[in-house]
Amino acid sequence: METTIKDVAKYAGVGVGTVSRVINNEKSVGAKTREKVLEAMKALNYSRNNMAFRLRKNETRIIALLVPVINHPFFAKLAYYIEDEASKFGYSVLLVSSQQKVDKENEIITRINQREVDGAVFVTHYMHEEDDLLGCPIVSIDRSFGENIPYVTSDNYDATKNAIKYMIDHGAERVGFIGSKPLVPSEVSERERAYIDVMEEYSMTPRLVNEVIQHGEETIVVSDFIEKYPDVDGVFVSGYTLSQVFYEAATSLGKKIPDEMQIVSYDGIFKQWGISNITSVEQPIEEMARQVVRLLIKKIRNEETCQRTVLKTKFVLGTTTR
């Protein structure tokens, strides 16, 4: 039905090998022969069957992107740049949302082992045995699954420290921290550590809530925090959704921002999404995306990679700090 290399060969009166060579632009083909083949291809409207190509070459030229949800500013932006970067290397991106379900994650791991993809970017919240993950090269963001899995992250510790000090320098005296505790060892935990260190350095009492938060439970955690620490006048919020919820909760409680309460968020800025103007530590998402793809390509090609890449964040002033 579909025209194959054989049809083209017959039409052009050459062998299939020759057709293949023309398709792949090999120089070792006579001008006249090439001409004939090209004509035949056009006449028969031939296009290569990539499934066969891939089987033969044993590569899919596809990488998987596993995110908790794509429907989220951070991951959507990440996906955008990952796709863009991957396409520069001739790779396509298979999108997989784990929906924060562990079996969904395992499903994709199975498919990786079945060589549906040449490699994968893992942005995920569950534990996996490193051994299960060796079906293909993997890179990750913000966390490591093991020695063989490089990852990209941002300067969580320093950035958080600076952000908190900024609030203190600008008058905050009772600074709190609210975050969603990662389920697994993750660089995100550095934010909490930074907070605690600053509190110690300034001899301030920590006002800290850092729990495992399920998607949708942000509101509860925020009200708990506000109830527990009604006197805070500066808050570091770790994470985008949380910062949105916190901002809304604080304003609807009648807090004057930033006069009565300052807010800084890690990851709170998505101007293009029309989101409110919270002072934020902005992650270099584009750069993270591109780096992670380049790392993955290197892994696929069996080249040396750096196990941990730390990128610089940017402190962006909004209207929620003095």
Place this chain on the structure above:
Amino acid sequence: METTIKDVAKYAGVGVGTVSRVINNEKSVGAKTREKVLEAMKALNYSRNNMAFRLRKNETRIIALLVPVINHPFFAKLAYYIEDEASKFGYSVLLVSSQQKVDKENEIITRINQREVDGAVFVTHYMHEEDDLLGCPIVSIDRSFGENIPYVTSDNYDATKNAIKYMIDHGAERVGFIGSKPLVPSEVSERERAYIDVMEEYSMTPRLVNEVIQHGEETIVVSDFIEKYPDVDGVFVSGYTLSQVFYEAATSLGKKIPDEMQIVSYDGIFKQWGISNITSVEQPIEEMARQVVRLLIKKIRNEETCQRTVLKTKFVLGTTTR
């Protein structure tokens, strides 16, 4: 290197056909034989090479999703539900951002013709010859490329009409319309038509800007509009980004909303993205996504499909109407 069906067969002391039958859960295999094969598979840590499988079956079990950008609430949400629905049918989603570039779109069309995917969802703004698009089944959103390409849309005309009447009923006397004109015939144009019809019905003067807007140019168009029609007291904004920009511009111009100016947006609501509370015609994105996938699966299976599917929107009151 990787263990194949042959290795398993040898290990289990059976033929490769038998192994294949076990893998595919065919009943016609003796219990003991099955046992042996299963053991061998486990012992050798076998997993099927899907590239070979696909070549043999002539299907990739992948569908492509072509969007202008994934980094946008509407498309991200769409992608989320498309992936979810597709996975129910055993399909994966290949993500392709056209970045609003016509050559990027053509690139993916080529790849479709190369049988990288079994089908595609096209959400795109450029013209394409229907003939070029017949490499595999395609479905679309909001527009039709031709008789062979079914699409899903929302009730643009009725919803817009109702929304505008709502503003008029609530006191608006000089109602404007601002939108981004589609480059191609699209159901989105029904919004403009609805606006014009209402203006006529009420004998009101149209205050209309509907241009082709490049990504990033929204601000200019909005200021043009405001300059051109400084007296509007009600505006229908077609599209998400535009509505964000418009809302910001209006407030920063000191317009009292909704007292001096009402705003209704098509597609302006993305609560989970922390976006402001604009009265909106809300598209049933989840349902659109699921329908579009089901249509595509039907096309792939050569079943009958409905060429045009119209889904109901919801009018959601926010704080920008009286």
Place this chain on the structure above:
DNA sequence: CTGAAAGCGCTTACAG
């Protein structure tokens, strides 16, 4: 119930 063989559409040594 099971094995040997053909074939999916390509690529790639191997000869010439």
Place this chain on the structure above:
DNA sequence: CTGAAAGCGCTTACAG
């Protein structure tokens, strides 16, 4: 420069 042939790892009639 080019053709015939083997083979990528599967599935699936075909015989038995």
